[in-house]
Amino acid sequence: xxxxxxxxxxxxxxxxxxxxxxxxxxxxxxxxxxxxxxxxxxxxxxxxxxxxxxxxxxxxxxxxxxxxxxxxxxxxxxxxxxxxxxxxxxxxxxxxxxxxxxxxxxxxxxxxxxxxxxxxxxxxxxxxxxxxxxxxxxxxxxxxxxxxxxxxxxxxxxxxxxxxxxxxxxxxxxxxxxxxxxxxxxxxxxxxxxxxxxxxxxxxxxxxxxxxxxxxxxxxxxxxxxxxxxxxxxxxxxxxxxxxxxxxxxxxxxxxxxxxxxxxxxxxxxxxxxxxxxxxxxxxxxxxxxxxxxxxxxxxxxxxxxxxxxxxxxxxxxxxxxxxxxxxxxxxxxxxxxxxxxxxxxxxxxxxxxxxxxxxxxxxxxxxxxxxxxxxxxxxxxxxxxxxxxxxxxxxxxxxxxxxxxxxxxxxxxxxxxxxxxxxxxxxx
Amino acid sequence: xxxxxxxxxxxxxxxxxxxxxxxxxxxxxxxxxxxxxxxxxxxxxxxxxxxxxxxxxxxxxxxxxxxxxxxxxxxxxxxxxxxxxxxxxxxxxxxxxxxxxxxxxxxxxxxxxxxxxxxxxxxxxxxxxxxxxxxxxxxxxxxxxxxxxxxxxxxxxxxxxxxxxxxxxxxxxxxxxxxxxxxxxxxxxxxxxxxxxxxxxxxxxxxxxxxxxxxxxxxxxxxxxxxxxxxxxxxxxxxxxxxxxxxxxxxxxxxxxxxxxxxxxxxxxxxxxxxxxxxxxxxxxxxxxxxxxxxxxxxxxxxxxxxxxxxxxxxxxxxxxxxxxxxxx
Numbered sequence: 001x002x003x004x005x006x007x008x009x010x011x012x013x014x015x016x017x018x019x020x021x022x023x024x025x026x027x028x029x030x031x032x033x034x035x036x037x038x039x040x041x042x043x044x045x046x047x048x049x050x051x052x053x054x055x056x057x058x059x060x061x062x063x064x065x066x067x068x069x070x071x072x073x074x075x076x077x078x079x080x081x082x083x084x085x086x087x088x089x090x091x092x093x094x095x096x097x098x099x100x101x102x103x104x105x106x107x108x109x110x111x112x113x114x115x116x117x118x119x120x121x122x123x124x125x126x127x128x129x130x131x132x133x134x135x136x137x138x139x140x141x142x143x144x145x146x147x148x149x150x151x152x153x154x155x156x157x158x159x160x161x162x163x164x165x166x167x168x169x170x171x172x173x174x175x176x177x178x179x180x181x182x183x184x185x186x187x188x189x190x191x192x193x194x195x196x197x198x199x200x201x202x203x204x205x206x207x208x209x210x211x212x213x214x215x216x217x218x219x220x221x222x223x224x225x226x227x228x229x230x231x232x233x234x235x236x237x238x239x240x241x242x243x244x245x246x247x248x249x250x251x252x253x254x255x256x257x258x259x260x261x262x263x264x265x266x267x268x269x270x271x272x273x274x275x276x277x278x279x280x281x282x283x284x285x286x287x288x289x290x291x292x293x294x295x296x297x298x299x300x301x302x303x304x305x306x307x308x309x310x311x312x313x314x315x316x317x318x319x320x321x322x323x324x325x326x327x328x329x330x331x332x333x334x335x336x337x338x339x340x341x342x343x344x345x346x347x348x349x350x351x352x353x354x355x356x357x358x359x360x361x362x363x364x365x366x367x368x369x370x371x372x373x374x375x376x377x378x379x380x381x382x383x384x385x386x387x388x389x390x391x392x393x394x395x396x397x398x399x400x401x402x403x404x405x406x407x408x409x410x411x412x413x414x415x416x417x418x419x420x421x422x423x424x425x426x427x428x429x
Numbered sequence: 430x431x432x433x434x435x436x437x438x439x440x441x442x443x444x445x446x447x448x449x450x451x452x453x454x455x456x457x458x459x460x461x462x463x464x465x466x467x468x469x470x471x472x473x474x475x476x477x478x479x480x481x482x483x484x485x486x487x488x489x490x491x492x493x494x495x496x497x498x499x500x501x502x503x504x505x506x507x508x509x510x511x512x513x514x515x516x517x518x519x520x521x522x523x524x525x526x527x528x529x530x531x532x533x534x535x536x537x538x539x540x541x542x543x544x545x546x547x548x549x550x551x552x553x554x555x556x557x558x559x560x561x562x563x564x565x566x567x568x569x570x571x572x573x574x575x576x577x578x579x580x581x582x583x584x585x586x587x588x589x590x591x592x593x594x595x596x597x598x599x600x601x602x603x604x605x606x607x608x609x610x611x612x613x614x615x616x617x618x619x620x621x622x623x624x625x626x627x628x629x630x631x632x633x634x635x636x637x638x639x640x641x642x643x644x645x646x647x648x649x650x651x652x653x654x655x656x657x658x659x660x661x662x663x664x665x666x667x668x669x670x671x672x673x674x675x676x677x678x679x680x681x682x683x684x685x686x687x688x689x690x691x692x693x694x695x696x697x698x699x700x701x702x703x704x705x706x707x708x709x710x711x712x713x714x715x716x717x718x719x720x721x722x723x724x725x726x727x728x729x730x731x732x733x734x735x736x737x738x739x740x741x742x743x744x745x746x747x748x749x750x751x752x753x754x755x756x757x758x
Contacts, residue, residue: 214556214578217579217583218447220583221450221453221583221584222453224453224457228456250581254581257579257581
């Protein structure tokens with residue numbers, strides 16, 4: 001019964017699912033994959049220049065163009081480009097390089113060589129490759145725009161080659177259309193497969209969290225029963241101890257319910273409701289830090305809230321409380337992992353305004369995050385701690401912050417702590 | 430709020446598919462409630478369906494008292510006879526059913542839907558996802574209240590909700606006993622201040638069951654040990670009449686003066702109802718505050734020979750039920 005109910009809730013947004021799904025400009029963005037692509041471009045361009053110009057001669061080749069393409073491949077091998085894929089700017093640069101190298105360059109070469117046995121299959125292959133490297137929506141726009149731009153340039157520059165006879169054009173068009181259609185179909189289906197996979201995993205998590213609630217409420221009642229027993233026999237020598245145990249049980253149940261709330265909220269990351277209202281940053285931070293179920297008073301005391309310059313922004317307050325909850329939870333976890341002495345201010349939460357934008361900073365002196373992992377931490381089911389975390393928290397945070405028109409940034413290094421900065425547009429009074 | 434014309438304790442039924450939860454609910458409910466714990470929806474439906482006939486018979490027994498009163502019989506001896514004849518059977522009738530929404534065999538709302546003829550109060554326990562369903566069920570009048578199962582203070586919320594519903598007068602009983610009251614008497618009982626003071630008095634005296642009658646005007650009340658008391662109520666205007674009656678029966682001038690001034694009341698009408706074996710006495714009166722006109726009240730004990738007694742008392746009834754256990758079948 002519970003299962004079908006939760007399922008229904010999770011699939012309510014299904015029709016909108018992949019049209020509104022966030023773009024993935026680089027599929028499987030691992031540094032190694034990107035370096036391999038760079039290497040192929042760096043070495044492949046000179047190699048094929050030699051093949052097409054000396055060995056299996058084709059009507060058109062251009063050494064300068066090949067050198068330029070090779071250099072772009074080299075750019076993908078550089079550290080800033082292959083490492084920091086989490087940055088929006090880098091993602092745009094990498095996407096642009098892929099667009100130039102693949103649809104634009106291959107269309108150009110195809111047109112200049114008037115198709116033929118070498119370039120027709122190459123174009124077909126490259127369309128398929130392109131759909132495997134980037135989001136199918138970007139690939140579709142990229143393929144069309146690449147072909148059009150190449151066509152325009154071809155007529156503008158006119159490298160002097162003859163245009164192929166009309167009959168072959170039709171043949172080529174059919175073959176390219178076939179390969180393009182197949183690429184599109186595969187791209188869409190694998191994208192929806194990825195989404196389905198995510199959705200099912202999230203649903204399972206939601207159900208599991210939900211199922212834990214009933215035994216928990218039973219545990220709370222056991223706590224009540226113990227305390228009532230104490231009230232019936234207040235003179236019993238162990239009455240105080242029993243009462244204390246009852247209170248411990250209640251505290252434990254509250255804590256677990258809080259955890260479940262967070263997990264269920266995180267698991268809904270694919271369909272966040274769009275309700276927003278004005279939220280005051282300082283009071284939100286104060287409320288969340290006060291209500292957080294700390295494991296010890298030392299944890300509670302190490303949290304320092306600094307309000308430099310308060311601001312209001314538009315968002316869903318409950319979701320944003322969960323965002324802060326997630327960040328506090330991560331920070332405390334990281335401090336525990338670093339065996340922190342829990343000095344006051346080991347976890348700092350600051351509210352400030354910088355350049356007409358609101359900022360909430362959550363900084364800790366914990367373990368920090370390895371630079372190689374930084375780009376992945378906002379991806380669902382990525383976790384730096386495989387044994388205890390499931391890696392949804394930050395994906396949820398990013399989704400919520402972005403839906404409020406803001407962004408989330410992270411700065412960290414190994415063993416130097418981590419600083420998460422939420423940048424939010426200030427709501428006009 | 431108005432003072433309910435008839436009230437008595439009744440049973441509670443809890444239905445949930447989760448054995449542990451159910452047992453713990455039974456554990457934390459107040460010990461002076463008669464609680465039955467059921468695991469199977471069908472068993473719950475059967476139990477409450479079977480009660481419909483006994484409730485009907487009970488309501489008719491009460492109605493018959495009023496009908497015979499119209500033909501000239503006195504009310505008090507009839508009510509006492511009704512209590513003695515019933516024993517403790519009426520305490521077993523269920524007043525509130527608390528039903529879990531999410532059960533594998535049948536949803537809680539379906540269970541309640543099967544019980545349209547059962548007139549008791551209904552509480553639905555809901556999970557987090559069921560809130561919408563519960564709200565719409567509430568709006569359609571299928572349930573009196575819903576309580577989220579996971580709320581941290583579930584025990585307190587549930588106890589106070591049930592307490593309120595138990596206090597709430599039964600419509601059928603209200604109608605039956607309303608017939609014995611004059612419009613003025615009824616209006617007095619509907620006054621919130623008056624109702625509250627009477628309510629407080631009931632609690633202080635430990636009366637668990639009561640019936641309000643108009644002729645004579647007062648409350649016949651029963652405590653948990655099966656003892657009966659008569660709370661005589663008098664308007665300021667009727668004190669003169671009562672004093673004259675006392676005078677005519679040979680009571681001395683000092684007492685009649687006290688009656689006239691409202692310091693004391695005398696239970697002459699109770700004697701009239703119970704016969705000569707009941708000796709009338711003058712008892713100090715309590716003023717019961719009302720918004721404009723107050724009432725004078727005095728408590729008189731009814732002899733043990735007229736009362737149901739300990740053997741058919743609520744206390745004995747509860748003791749016989751023993752520990753709260755799941756009803757297995």
